[in-house]
Amino acid sequence: MRVRSRRGGNAMSLRIVLPAVLAIACFANADPGRIVVSFDDWTLSATGFNPPNEPGVLVQNTAAWFAEDSIGSFIGYGGAFHLGAQQLLDAFAAAGHSYVRSESVTLELTELQDYDGVFIGAKPMGDLPGNVGALMNYVNGGGNVYVYGGTDYYGSIAEDAAVLNSFLGSFGLECASEMIVYRGSYPLSSTHPVLTGVDLLFTDNGTAVSDLDPADESNEVLEWYGGAGVVAIYDGSLGITAVESGGRWTDRLSVQPYPNPAHNAVTILYARSADRGEDLRIYDVAGRMVRALALGTASGTATWDGTDSMGRRVSAGVYFLRLTDGVRQETARLVYVR
Template identity: 40%
Template sequence: MKQMYKKVKIMLLSFVAVLFCLSINAHAGKIVLANDEWTLSNSGFFSPNDPGVFATNVGSWFTGGSTGNFLAYSSNFGLTQSSLANAMTSAGNAWTVSTAVPFTLATLQSYDAVFLSGNSASNSVLIDYVNAGGNVYLAGGTGWGGSVAEANQWKAFLNNFGLGFGTYYNGIAGSIAIDNSHPIFAGVDHLYQNNGNDALDILALDPQSTVLVSYNGHGLYAVYESYTPPTVPEPSTFVLLAAGLAGAGFFVRRRKK
């Protein structure tokens, strides 16, 4: 009798566990939007700036705290120079700089994140990548085609996640103090800027996208962290669960008689 009751109990608990797993938030990807590419260039790696800490923080935020495998899909100096590569690899990350790899969803999904600046890339692939759980760092201010063309180059991708680039270069230059508690700025006091595209939050009421750091009214750094709302089981699922519990109770009562 006790063994039979125990088996029924285990089956019901397993069923409840499955429902619980279905209801857990399934996190999609993250985006870090930087107004300017000079931040992570060799020129940005001088006191009092902390670009190495910032870059490794971004990588850690993307991966949830572990080291990662990252692709810098760019020929722009802001992502291809030695100081950034040394910072990322010294922290235990794999850091690949290449524009020769196919820019497809399958390729990007072999990396924990893609870092972009300057070189154009498929906006639709990036949208699919983030929706599938991929992460993107994108820096503006590169001068490729001018400020309007640069903003429009990434518009479809960024607007899909409530972000955007300003259509003019903001003229902000120098080491800018950073005062924000977001994990990507942990231990970061200053970061270098040199005339970037403003980072915009175009959906102010959406808490998933936000500008974290501004200077004189210009957005310098913004993020997007998406998630899938909890899955609500179908009513029929709850009916089955209730029927199972009721049946188990009836069965146990009958056995006791």
């Protein structure tokens, strides 16, 4: 994986494979990576490659953006329908990139860091509790991810959207929980490097993408169709100011529980500017603190087992997770069922 240096720097053409803890420390001075979100999974399917659609150009543009115009190495996690079309493989090869597809349900940070970019949907992102955290750490360390929506692997569009948003929400983006019903080609006109030369793409129903913080220049919906966001990006090299602490990026504060609703253990993905502020605190609807979870790092994952500070099982209901960085505060709502 190429390490993207701070704003204005060049990428290093060095591939590094390290144990997870050392790898995170090594990439601490790199900008966060980049994300491309497509609202539909059919875009890169064999059907999506039928003329006059141009997903091949989209793939090559995305790969070039991820690898910063160098030859890159990419991996797709998912089934043959979504990420195994021969036309998709040909598009990577024609631009000189390497591409492999994996059906593994486990995402390991050390494996992800072997690649300049990852192509993935809700599955296998939501298969194991640690997958989303690994993907977040990968991006925070300079990795790049192409995400597609429009699926219902886990039983419904809303369930898949919740999985995607447990990752995307930390980077200012969100997928809708309802399907946009439309099959056919849609036009594009954005001049962003990811979409340059892409005039038409195919969809067979999708889930709209939105920008959670339009004031933040690092995340943006690039293209709209019928009032819905269809392509969005996150660029970790933007929106980073001179405010730094220990070489870490400092412009984000986020907390995301998964699954939500939950009936057993809850994985909580969090990111804050530095190892400061209170523990992650859990409150009930009456404002009483139920539990405090110690956080050892500025970003990562924590687990709540559904018990209070005395080890007693909590009642079903709504709970609020609060995270601070010593200055700001972020709160997430969690529904706990028994």
